[in-house]
Amino acid sequence: MSHRRIAIHDVLRYSNDGDATSPELDGYPNYHFLTSSFEAGLPRLLLDAGINAPALTVAPDGQRRAVIGIRSSPWKAGHATNPWHDEFDLDHGYVRYFGDHKPNSPGLPGTTTGNRTLFEALASHASPDPALRRLAPPLLLFRSITVRREGRTLVKGHIEFCGVAVIDRLENIIQRDPETQRGFPNIALDLAVISLADSGDTLDLRWIDDRRNPALTGDEAMRHAPASWRRWVAEGPPALPRVRRRVHAPRLRAREQQLPSPASADAELLQKIYRFFDARKHAFEMLASQIAADALGGQGGTYREGWLTRAGGDGGLDFVGRLDIGAPGTSAPLVVLGQAKCVAPDSSVNADQVARVVARLRRGWVGVYVTTGWFTRQAQVEIIDDEYPIVLIPGIDVVKHVRALAERTSNGDVDVVLARAVETYSDSVTHRRPEEILIR
Structure with missing residues (x-):
């Protein structure tokens, strides 16, 4: 598959059965088909949780996390299972995302599986060393979306692709449990959504395949990477203002x-x-x-x-x-x-x-x-x-x-x-x- 691309704002079908055989399901591009590497032995890239990460890839130049999948569910916002409101401003390349520590989670915010993964990713995203940034996992952003299909309103089963992001900032915060009104700790991240302008606002998923391939070094795994990602790897955090996604929309707003x-x-x-x-x-x-x-x-x-x-x-x-x-x-x-x-x-x-x-x-x-x-x-x-x-x-x-x-x-x-x-x-x-x- 040489043309597996997804564009920002594309709506994909995400089925629970994980069927990866068909390019489309129910009239929508099939997420599992698009993200399957078609390499034997590699597990599917799931988005069943808010923060999703495959196992580490052991490459010739060190271990790397190939990717982290982020799924935001706006329809759950304010509920006990999701008492926060993620903020997406894709036109200006900005996302405010809250971690997966919940009111009943024991320990500190970094002990939950998802938050621990993000803390680990931050070490490479914020590193001044290009060699570490080369191993840094890109964050693929998705949010659940409501669609009308066959006369029905469906809240679940469809996701919108929101781009590729770098962790710009992470802070510890206190949030309020909507049921008990008590505060609980969590983390909040400011994510910089990078530009995909060089590829027509689309992501070439062969890049993710290469990052999961243990035979490729970090340099070799960047052959299909967005130009903005390669620039960020080379220049580090100071490059974020220059690689951040910006949409030059008409100034008049309807x-x-x-x-x-x-x-x-x-x-x-x-x-x-x-x-x-x-x-x-x-x-x-x-x-x-x-x-x-x-x-x-x-x-x-x-x-x-x-x-x-x-x-x-x-x-x-x-x-x-x-x-x-x-x-x-x-x-x-x-x-x-x-x-x-x-x-x-x-x-x-x-x-x-x-x-x-x-x-x-x-x-x-x-x-x-x-x-x-x-x-x-x-x-x-x-x-x-x-x-x-x-x-x-x-x-x-x-x-x-x-x-x-x-x-x-x-x-x-x-x-x-x-x-x-x-x-x-x-x-x-x-x-x-x-x-x-x-x-x-």
Whole structure:
């Protein structure tokens, strides 16, 4: 089989019986057929667990783990068996993935089979030695997906290919058990999804075959590897910004791209946020300020939250912040002006509403508009055409940042994040000129 390739976003059929004889099953490419090496004696590459790894391959230049298969199951998110929410942003080459330590798992997070495998992989992924990186296992990412087949909605049995990843960062965290509300330890990984642009956004599975072949050295096993992987092996972690997957999509986002999929867990959370703040819209400004901090911080700059403006006289301004770009001591501070709009998720924000924020901006200032709704095409066109420095954060991004805030500050409990925004609102309101943020 010389043309066994899978493209990012391909939906594959994953059957429990492991049939590898047919290229297709039920109208979908057959995962077991595609990943079978057709070499005698090699076991199947399974994805029955969240973290899956074949046995070590003993090669002439040392032992290597050929691959690690990662399977995320969004439909289980929030359940006792999966009390976390993995985050996939494939257009920007980023995945936030949580390990397999569960509330009832004994010992420390590194004792479970999957987490132990990831800890072992981290040693080679983070190594400054190219020889060790050459042995490092690529992470093949998949997520379970719901499909319609023969008039039925099927939650299980189908997976979407999400690319090849390198471990960028691993941290120990505390998560909340949704049943007992008690905290338990786990790990969270920031994964860099690498570019497959040189092969048309597809992965040549002969690369994985070669990595499983004990007769091949690490160098020989890279003959079918993506160019971005070979560059990462040669240059190490500093190469990640240059090999990370990026999709150059149109800057205009349709309504469907700004809101979560209907009936999804994210859509339910967005409705929950809207209902929570609908009768206390001013308190939503506090949450919007925190969302802006999460969106702008950590992207090459340092964000400092400032204050909220008084209700009724903001003139297109709800909160003030500061963004410092550059290294400490040589950074350039920017004033950030924010507007918050808590509306029903099916409501739009038009160009005139966005223009109120634009009108307040001065040279070197940045605007942020946070809403539980979505932005009209005209609002986006005017920002792009006039090159206004303003960041638009619609409902789908509100959900993403609220989940991130919950994981980072309250063991994943979204209710705590929402309640804290109400509790801290009054103390954050003041009447000051925006430029005063620069002298803090």
